[in-house]
Amino acid sequence: MAQNSTPQVDVLICGGGPVGLLLSYQLARMGIKAYAIEQHDKSTQAMYGRACVLYPRTMEMLDQLDLGETLEQIGFIGRSAVTYHDGKSIRGRGWGFISKPLDTFFDFCLNIRQKYSENVFRDAAKALGTVMHSNTKLIGFTVDDGQGEYKITAELQEEGGKARRVQSKYIIGADGGHSTVRTIADIPFQGNKVEEEAVMHWVRMDALVKTNMPGARLGFGAIESPRHGNVLWIAEDHGRTRIGFALPNEVYEKHGQHMTEEVVKAEAIIALAPFELELITVDWWSLYSIGHRVAKSFRTKERVLLAGDAGHTHSSGAAQGMNTGMHDAVNLGWKISGVLKGWFTDSVLETYSLERRAVAEQLIALDKTVSTLISGRLPPGYSGDAHKVLGDVLESSAQFTIGLGVHYEANTINKDSSVSAVEPGWRAPDVLVHRPGSKIPMRLHQVTKNHGKFWIVVFAGSPFRTRSKLSALREYLDDPQSFTARLTEAFSFITVIAGPGLQADEVLGVERFGDAFYDVDESAHVRYGIAADEGAVLILRPDGILGFAAGLHEGAKLAEYLEAFITRKSKKWE
Known part of the structure; x- marks a missing residue:
């Protein structure tokens, strides 16, 4: 391929999910030229499913990027939660921490399915001139240690098998848990599947439903089931509901990876007992097992960076996946833009991996406990009723979960000071x-x-x-x-x-x-x-x-x- 036909851009973003799209938007907003690719054709993928909850701190950050209002017009505002045991309401368990007073004007969770949040980010990026190139696969890339600016040369395969080469100053892997960028860069992905005698298998579905469960459209619900763990209930956009539960081992052993929608629907009805459940329309459902992994570094060879699931994977138990990915994207977006614009030294970009990997490790440590409890089991070191213990754990970790308690240690851009009551590295209160x-x-x-x-x-x-x-x-x-x-x-x-x-x-x-x-x-x-x-x-x-x-x-x-x-x-x- 002739050299003059090779695009040269500041950043090559691999991944067209919410993390990659939000990065594309931020870089365009800050005047950085990016080339964004997505391996799959979103129009042929499942239209719904995946992540659906945006926590208060995430909404604060998206609002500061002028995206909050558009998202709020689409999503379901969730401020309240209910928990049931044997059909009776119980306080202080499940998602009860959502109802507590919060130090933010975004004192709610926005329940919006990933399809719609992706649409908002994609449209915002496109309005600023960055287009997501779908059906484009990363085949390989090299990093030139020479003196040139465009040190990354990536080989891409477009729709129909057409080859393309793109040169960039940086490459960002926002391409999910099976990240091609991470694999090619040979970054260790440390961790494994949950190691128990019975591996945990979870079901998630989005559906239009009818039920006699009180408070079904308050925002969040939990049903303490003796057979299906702590059943998740989330009121979503467009009148839909997210239902999640642990699949009994005997059901998985019988059907395994040949699980059908009819079996999943039947289990959902049992899981909601003693309340009635009618599944009018099922938009999406998924069966998956729980795993916890984190990349050894979120930055390597100086020019290769990871964000979102490419850097860390965990369960959806506390709805942290997309939120943590959004925090990665926001943290990385301004840092890499400032370095490229010549505003900041590389020491600023170096803090990205230091800050966000530490948060990912903290999240995984918490999620190992939460995911076990949601499945109706007690983790090592705990005793008592799993549902009650889950309520205590969620309550004690609430500030971290909703994002307001996420903070960073001292480094180049977080310097200790005794002048303010707020410590450097912590969120600045919105007054x-x-x-x-x-x-x-x-x-x-x-x-x-x-x-x-x-x-x-x-x-x-x-x-x-x-x-x-x-x-x-x-x-x-x-x-x-x-x-x-x-x-x-x-x-x-x-x-x-x-x-x-x-x-x-x-x-x-x-x-x-x-x-x-x-x-x-x-x-x-x-x-x-x-x-x-x-x-x-x-x-x-x-x-x-x-x-x-x-x-x-x-x-x-x-x-x-x-x-x-x-x-x-x-x-x-x-």
């Missing part, structure tokens, strides 16, 4: 602020959208008491030697002023730091643990994680933090 003159509050996350830049948030405190510190900060930032003059424009400023005001510059006594907003009742300052007579400067990562905090008078510390990973200005991307 309310007001635009000048507006009586309608806005969320901080609405102001700090994810466009790949860091947000430097100047919590000004009460300006009448912090004016000297604000003056010192303004003087430092305006100095020609300040980091604002030396570093690439990988950050933006906003100011949050404690109390009401009329005109920000006049109230502050200095020129405002980016757009100004008012913390009218000082609740935002209180939530972050910032005294109104002290103020502080917080640096938020593009993904809404707190990276660093310093006092208003500590401009040099801000510079030290940013200069560790933000490059000096160049003409290429200005």
